[in-house]
Amino acid sequence: MEGQAATARLEGAVALVLRVGVTVSCAVMGAGAVVTLVAPRSRRETARAVPALRRGVLHPAGTSSFHSIGGVLGALAHDPGPALVMLGVLLLVATPVARVAVSVVGYALEGDRRFVSITLIVLAVLVASFAIG
Amino acid sequence: MTPSELTVALLGVGLFAGALGALLGLGGGFVVVPVLTLFFGVNIRLAIGASVIAVIATSSGAAVAYVRDHMANMRVGMFLELATTTGAVTGAFLGSILVPRLLYAIFALALAQSALAVARRRRLEDRPAPPPDAWADALGLHGSYPDQARGRTVEYRVARTKLGFALMYVAGTVSGLLGVGSGTLKVPAMDLAMGLPMKVSTATSNFMIGVTAAASAGVYFARGDVDPFLAAPIAVGVLIGALGGARLLGGIQPRLLRLLFAGAVLVVAVSMLLKAL
Numbered sequence: 224m225e226g227q228a229a230t231a232r233l234e235g236a237v238a239l240v241l242r243v244g245v246t247v248s249c250a251v252m253g254a255g256a257v258v259t260l261v262a263p264r265s266r267r268e269t270a271r272a273v274p275a276l277r278r279g280v281l282h283p284a285g286t287s288s289f290h291s292i293g294g295v296l297g298a299l300a301h302d303p304g305p306a307l308v309m310l311g312v313l314l315l316v317a318t319p320v321a322r323v324a325v326s327v328v329g330y331a332l333e334g335d336r337r338f339v340s341i342t343l344i345v346l347a348v349l350v351a352s353f354a355i356g
Numbered sequence: 357m358t359p360s361e362l363t364v365a366l367l368g369v370g371l372f373a374g375a376l377g378a379l380l381g382l383g384g385g386f387v388v389v390p391v392l393t394l395f396f397g398v399n400i401r402l403a404i405g406a407s408v409i410a411v412i413a414t415s416s417g418a419a420v421a422y423v424r425d426h427m428a429n430m431r432v433g434m435f436l437e438l439a440t441t442t443g444a445v446t447g448a449f450l451g452s453i454l455v456p457r458l459l460y461a462i463f464a465l466a467l468a469q470s471a472l473a474v475a476r477r478r479r480l481e482d483r484p485a486p487p488p489d490a491w492a493d494a495l496g497l498h499g500s501y502p503d504q505a506r507g508r509t510v511e512y513r514v515a516r517t518k519l520g521f522a523l524m525y526v527a528g529t530v531s532g533l534l535g536v537g538s539g540t541l542k543v544p545a546m547d548l549a550m551g552l553p554m555k556v557s558t559a560t561s562n563f564m565i566g567v568t569a570a571a572s573a574g575v576y577f578a579r580g581d582v583d584p585f586l587a588a589p590i591a592v593g594v595l596i597g598a599l600g601g602a603r604l605l606g607g608i609q610p611r612l613l614r615l616l617f618a619g620a621v622l623v624v625a626v627s628m629l630l631k632a633l
Binding site for chain 2: 231241244315316318323345349
C-alpha cells in the first residue's frame with residue numbers, strides 16, 4: 224500500500240513536470256512569434272524563410288547561431304524574436320530530460336536503488352547526447 | 357505562401373499529426389516528415405529536425421494525461437528507456453553512414469509484418485497467460501490499469517523482458533535515424549512480446565517517445581537541422597492535437613484501436629516502400 228502511494232506521488236510529480244515544461248515552452252515560443260511579427264528586422268528576414276526551407280538552409284534569421292545553446296542565448300540580445308522561438312523549442316526538448324531527473328529523486332525517496340541506477344543511466348545518456356552532439 | 361500562412365498551415369499539420377499520434381501511441385513523425393517533404397517541399401533534413409521536436413511535443417502533451425490516469429506503466433517505461441535512449445544516440449550517428457533507401461525498404465517490411473500481427477491478435481481474455489519472467493519479477497514491472505470501456509481495473513503480468521529490451525534498442529535506433537517516435541515498433545514490442553495490454557502499451561510507448569527523441573534531438577540540434585520557425589508551429593499544433601487524442605483513448609474499444617493502429621502502420625509501410633524505390 225505504501226509503495227502504491229509512493230508510485231502515485233511520483234506519477235503526480237512527473238505529470239506536473241511535463242505540464243509545466245510544455246506550458247512554459249509554448250509560452251516562450253508564442254512570445255517569440257509575437258516579437259518576430261512586431262520587430263521589422265525579423266519580419267523582413269522571415270519573408271525569405273519559405274524558399275530557404277526548400278533549399279535546406281536554416282531560417283535566415285537564425286543562420287549560424289542556432290546550433291548551440293550559447294548561440295541561441297547570445298542571439299536573444301540582438302534578434303530576440305527568432306531566438307525566443309528557438310529557446311522555446313529547446314525548453315520543450317528539456318522537458319523529458321527534467322522528467323527523468325524528477326524520477327531519479329522519486330525513486331530515491333522510495334528507496335528503490337535499482338530504479339535510481341536505471342534512471343540515472345538514462346539521464347546520463349541524455350546529457351551525454353547533448354554534450355557530444 | 358507568406359510566412360504567416362506557412363505558420364498557420366504548419367499548425368494544422370501539427371494538429372492532425374498530434375491527434376492521430378496520441379490516439380495510436382505514435383509520435384506523429386510518420387505524418388510530419390511525409391507531409392513536410394511531399395506537400396511543402398521542405399528539405400528532408402529540416403523535416404526530420406522538425407519531426408524530432410514534434411515527437412517530443414506529442415509525447416509530453418499526451419503523457420500528462422496517461423500518467424495521471426495511471427494508464428502508462430512508468431516502471432516498464434523507465435527501464436526500457438535505457439535501451440531506447442542508447443539506441444536513439446546510435447541511430448542519430450548511424451544516420452550519416454547508412455544508405456537511407458535500404459533502411460526504408462527494411463522498415464517497410466517490418467512495419468507491414470507488425471501491422472498484420474497486431475490486427476490478427478486475439479482479445480485480451482483469450483490470450484494465454486504469459487510465461488513467468490524473473491526479470492519482470494525482480495524489477496517489479498507487473499501492473500494494473502483502469503479500463504473505462506469495461507469499467508474496472510485490469511491486472512496484468514509482464515513477460516519476456518529481455519526480448520522487449522532488445523526490441524526497444526532497435527526501436528530507439530530507428531527513432532534516432534529517421535526522426536520518428538517509432539511507436540510502431542515500441543507498441544508491438546510491449547504488446548506482443550512483453551504481454552502488456554494494448555492500451556497500456558500505447559500509453560507507455562507515448563510516455564517513452566519523448567525521452568527517446570530528446571536523446572537524438574541534441575544531435576540534430578548541433579547539426580543545425582532544427583529550424584525554429586518550422587519546428588515551433590508544428591510542435592504547438594501537435595500538442596493541442598495530442599491532448600485531444602489522449603482524452604479520446606480511454607473510451608475507445610481495444611479492438612477498434614487495434615484496427616486503427618494496424619491500418620496506420622500499413623499506410624506508413626507503403627509510403628516507406630515508395631521512398632525506397
